Amino acid sequence: MRPTVNDLAREAGVSLATVDRVLNDRPGVRDKTIQSVNDAIAKLGFVRDVAAANLARQRSYRMAFVLPDTESQFVQTLHNELVIATSAALAARTEIVVLRFPAEDPHALAAILAALPDRNVAGVALMAPETPVLRDAIKSLRQRGIAVVALVSDLPNTERDRFVGIDNRAAGRTSAVLMGRFLGHGAQKVAVVAQSMLLREAVERRLGFDDVMRRDFPLIDVLPTLETHGSADLLNAVVQEMVAQFPGVGGIYLLGSGHRALTLAIDRLGLAGRLVVIGHELTPHAREALVAGKMDAVITQNVGHLVRSALRVLRAKIDKSPIDVGQEQLRIEIIMRENLPLDPTLSP
Amino acid sequence: MRPTVNDLAREAGVSLATVDRVLNDRPGVRDKTIQSVNDAIAKLGFVRDVAAANLARQRSYRMAFVLPDTESQFVQTLHNELVIATSAALAARTEIVVLRFPAEDPHALAAILAALPDRNVAGVALMAPETPVLRDAIKSLRQRGIAVVALVSDLPNTERDRFVGIDNRAAGRTSAVLMGRFLGHGAQKVAVVAQSMLLREAVERRLGFDDVMRRDFPLIDVLPTLETHGSADLLNAVVQEMVAQFPGVGGIYLLGSGHRALTLAIDRLGLAGRLVVIGHELTPHAREALVAGKMDAVITQNVGHLVRSALRVLRAKIDKSPIDVGQEQLRIEIIMRENLPLDPTLSP
DNA sequence: CAAAAAATGAGGTGCGTACCTCAAAAAATA
DNA sequence: TATTTTTTGAGGTACGCACCTCATTTTTTG
Numbered sequence: 095m096r097p098t099v100n101d102l103a104r105e106a107g108v109s110l111a112t113v114d115r116v117l118n119d120r121p122g123v124r125d126k127t128i129q130s131v132n133d134a135i136a137k138l139g140f141v142r143d144v145a146a147a148n149l150a151r152q153r154s155y156r157m158a159f160v161l162p163d164t165e166s167q168f169v170q171t172l173h174n175e176l177v178i179a180t181s182a183a184l185a186a187r188t189e190i191v192v193l194r195f196p197a198e199d200p201h202a203l204a205a206i207l208a209a210l211p212d213r214n215v216a217g218v219a220l221m222a223p224e225t226p227v228l229r230d231a232i233k234s235l236r237q238r239g240i241a242v243v244a245l246v247s248d249l250p251n252t253e254r255d256r257f258v259g260i261d262n263r264a265a266g267r268t269s270a271v272l273m274g275r276f277l278g279h280g281a282q283k284v285a286v287v288a289q290s291m292l293l294r295e296a297v298e299r300r301l302g303f304d305d306v307m308r309r310d311f312p313l314i315d316v317l318p319t320l321e322t323h324g325s326a327d328l329l330n331a332v333v334q335e336m337v338a339q340f341p342g343v344g345g346i347y348l349l350g351s352g353h354r355a356l357t358l359a360i361d362r363l364g365l366a367g368r369l370v371v372i373g374h375e376l377t378p379h380a381r382e383a384l385v386a387g388k389m390d391a392v393i394t395q396n397v398g399h400l401v402r403s404a405l406r407v408l409r410a411k412i413d414k415s416p417i418d419v420g421q422e423q424l425r426i427e428i429i430m431r432e433n434l435p436l437d438p439t440l441s442p
Numbered sequence: 443m444r445p446t447v448n449d450l451a452r453e454a455g456v457s458l459a460t461v462d463r464v465l466n467d468r469p470g471v472r473d474k475t476i477q478s479v480n481d482a483i484a485k486l487g488f489v490r491d492v493a494a495a496n497l498a499r500q501r502s503y504r505m506a507f508v509l510p511d512t513e514s515q516f517v518q519t520l521h522n523e524l525v526i527a528t529s530a531a532l533a534a535r536t537e538i539v540v541l542r543f544p545a546e547d548p549h550a551l552a553a554i555l556a557a558l559p560d561r562n563v564a565g566v567a568l569m570a571p572e573t574p575v576l577r578d579a580i581k582s583l584r585q586r587g588i589a590v591v592a593l594v595s596d597l598p599n600t601e602r603d604r605f606v607g608i609d610n611r612a613a614g615r616t617s618a619v620l621m622g623r624f625l626g627h628g629a630q631k632v633a634v635v636a637q638s639m640l641l642r643e644a645v646e647r648r649l650g651f652d653d654v655m656r657r658d659f660p661l662i663d664v665l666p667t668l669e670t671h672g673s674a675d676l677l678n679a680v681v682q683e684m685v686a687q688f689p690g691v692g693g694i695y696l697l698g699s700g701h702r703a704l705t706l707a708i709d710r711l712g713l714a715g716r717l718v719v720i721g722h723e724l725t726p727h728a729r730e731a732l733v734a735g736k737m738d739a740v741i742t743q744n745v746g747h748l749v750r751s752a753l754r755v756l757r758a759k760i761d762k763s764p765i766d767v768g769q770e771q772l773r774i775e776i777i778m779r780e781n782l783p784l785d786p787t788l789s790p
Numbered sequence: 791c792a793a794a795a796a797a798t799g800a801g802g803t804g805c806g807t808a809c810c811t812c813a814a815a816a817a818a819t820a
Numbered sequence: 821t822a823t824t825t826t827t828t829g830a831g832g833t834a835c836g837c838a839c840c841t842c843a844t845t846t847t848t849t850g
Contacts, residue, residue, distance in 0.1 A: 145493035
């Protein structure tokens with residue numbers, strides 16, 4: 095049988111109350127006594143039953159996921175995964191609240207964050223660009239004992255507890271290797287398309303992409319980033335203009351979302367099948383494009399894992415328990431048509 | 443506050459005992475009463491607290507992982523992950539037992555499985571080739587109420603509850619696309635190396651590889667599989683002979699383990715850097731080969747996820763609770779130098 | 791050495807659920 | 821309607837742990 099606190103008390107020759115004091119870092123125990131309890135823990139191989147502990151603690155975790163209110167498919171995917179996670183989390187005394195903030199309004203975001211303590215939130219997962227007001231808001235949350243993780247894009251200059259997401263620079267490097275090798279080593283041009291270079295992820299991916307291109311594929315000419323600002327028309331126009339101006343374009347690298355608009359533009363310009371197209375994030379549109387052979391690869395992260403990892407990290411921070419680094423390291427996934435995972439929304 | 447069984451009883455106008463009977467499928471409740479309890483569950487949004495339930499149930503899960511006693515790096519990796527999982531599982535009332543069987547002896551395996559019920563095992567995860575005795579052994583385990591999942595390689599003609607692993611045919615297809623695209627579309631030859639084609643995974647991967655090669659890269663000539671039977675010398679010999687016989691070999695596809703021996707052979711033959719090398723399973727040797735540029739890509743599954751998924755599936759089967767299909771679907775991962783995850787054994 | 795302070799023990803309650811017993815009520819059957 | 825059978829209720833105990841109080845013992849301090 096697995097040892098319990100009672101076994102510990104007997105083994106250490108102390109009372110249950112003292113064991114409890116040691117286990118829960120309560121004051122008023124001599125170092126010598128603490129040591130003897132720890133010895134007993136080691137000797138018996140005692141492991142606290144976290145389920146029973148949390149039950150007794152009456153602890154319920156209320157977690158807020160704060161996302162921009164953009165309608166991008168990635169954010170929608172994330173939201174879907176959060177809905178799925180909600181029901182699973184409920185059974186583990188964890189409640190998930192999803193809040194959306196106006197994407198372009200850092201002050202509105204700060205106001206939402208400032209209101210969280212009143213909502214009795216124990217942890218926050220935040221996907222937002224870093225701004226001075228955000229830094230202050232996070233600092234204030236942390237001071238109030240609320241755990242904060244940065245989701246998807248890091249907030250390195252804030253006091254967030256942790257970042258949950260992939261290394262976007264490495265993701266960009268990965269894209270570059272595939273692009274370079276798929277193109278072959280001849281002289282070629284590659285266009286880079288992004289919604290906006292104000293987003294940290296886009297910038298980091300571009301940096302990583304350029305790293306590898308410069309180093310390993312010097313004959314490939316990477317064109318300046320075309321920004322579309324989310325407009326399909328603008329994307330159409332810039333792609334058209336680029337093709338006209340640089341006839342030798344052999345590949346397109348899509349830094350962010352916008353798979354649908356890009357593939358449409360490629361179709362319209364009659365370039366289908368003649369370009370290597372690589373993008374990020376496995377959204378439904380990206381799936382379609384992969385299946386149809388209109389995209390060659392998608393570099394992504396597993397959004398389900400992302401959500402579950404954020405929850406585990408927040409719980410660990412709240413419990414002040416250690417984090418399993420191996421489990422929480424998200425992988426940079428390369429998805430092609432051949433290893434496309436089944437759409438989880440299709441099966442029950 | 444989250445509703446409890448007491449709230450349910452009050453809402454449904456029945457006693458706690460009746461709620462308990464309904465929740466746990468105990469007999470002696472009229473359909474009408476069952477319905478009223480279910481209505482209350484729906485109305486209040488009651489979700490059973492699994493932690494409290496398992497605590498009260500005194501349920502402890504003793505899971506056996508049964509692996510071949512081969513010293514392959516993949517099995518070692520798996521073993522390592524099991525050791526890591528053991529401590530985490532302990533806190534969740536789950537005990538992991540790892541058993542090894544003589545790889546070539548199906549009867550010894552059957553004997554080990556037959557002894558499991560006496561060891562009070564609730565679930566078994568099994569990595570083994572399918573044989574008639576194994577089929578019988580699994581059937582007998584299932585009849586005794588023990589959950590069985592096939593690990594890594596499926597046992598489709600047995601009564602296992604589920605398969606936890608990747609689709610190896612799709613993994614082979616994925617390898618083929620990369621091989622084909624990395625080689626370019628000219629006429630080339632690709633060698634295929636395997637330890638043994640008696641293993642189901644190897645066969646399936648080869649089939650998938652051939653599927654795609656035939657369909658998408660008709661100019662590439664895929665040579666017959668060279669079997670090495672785990673001997674580095676033999677591998678050296680066959681690779682050497684093959685290179686002599688077919689000078690146009692541009693790529694090598696490694697169906698199973700043996701990264702170290704293969705890269706050594708390539709070095710010795712002075713072929714380093716002139717071949718596209720693609721293999722399976724992210725073992726320490728494979729990592730080295732990727733970092734050194736001696737392998738181009740590794741197709742793998744996340745072994746940590748594999749273990750955790752097997753545990754979750756077994757628990758769900760034992761509890762007769764539903765399985766989150768999305769979470770349990772393992773992805774076919776493509777690893778190159780650029781997206782190589784940090785070695786989890788390096789950081790604490 | 792006495793008084794004050796610190797450490798420890800004894801014992802209880804509760805978390806949400808499972809599972810048990812026995813009596814009482816309700817329904818089905820003769 | 822009387823009897824048997826089925827259904828329901830009331831109440832208790834247990835799981836492993838957290839957290840509380842108050843009394844008692846041990847140690848430290850003046």
